[in-house]
Amino acid sequence: MLNNILEEELIQLNVKADNWEDAIRKGTLPLVVKNKVTKEYVNKIIEIAKSIGPYIVITKHVALPHAPAEFGANETAIGITTLDRPVNFGNEANDPVKYLFCLSATDNNSHLEALAELVKLLENEDFFKLLDTSNSPKEILSYISTI
Template sequence: MGLPPLSDDAVVLGASAPSWRDALRLAGGALVRSGATTDAYTEAMVAMVEEHGPYIVISPGLAFAHARPGDSVLRDGLSVVTLAQPVAFGHPHNDPVDVVLGLAVAGVGTHLESIGAIANLFNDATVTARLAAATTPDEVREIMGVPA
């Protein structure tokens, strides 16, 4: 399956987020605008970090926000948020974060495939910095190798 398409509605560049919760809500709001999820999914992403800690900060500067598949996921979706000022999530090594990915997967079976595709993408250590510097949704899609 790989990664879902990334619509212009799902890309937010140079955003301002005073806290990690605000950063996750930007990523979740982009998923909602793209038609992939409901607001409940955004709150589930925040709850995952409240419950399990900042495990979503998977590499320096990068948070990978997601929650479990369920009724709040309308279809597979991806969002990308870049922050004008990095924000701390509380991760001991990978803070602060300036790129937040949001992922919503409708089916349990494809959830791990999508996570694997994201992990493979970010094996290239330059991807986070390139995304942080992106100025258009087309540039973000080109860096990530995903369609609109």
């Protein structure tokens, strides 16, 4: 399922970001360009994070930027962005964030299988090593398709 909602064009490696908001905007940019989400969706992620805190930082060094579907999720998809330099999101336990998995879900259920697969990947040290050393989105996609 995960490789059904992930495309090579949605993977960005070693992106430069000045802060957490810049990281979210740059991390979600491929989703906007491919019309998976709207700019309003991206703005809502940031707005919610500003109002309730860094809810999107889900584990050490990992953020899962997302917002409710009604704010512009056009298609279920996920993008992967690695940052060249980690940035703080304001989550003391899990900062700084180096990996963003930007999620667009059009409903509350269709993406759950993909998220379960993502959780397995996040428990795999080899996956993070690959993210840190690869310069090829195709290589990342290929690795994910083997899970």
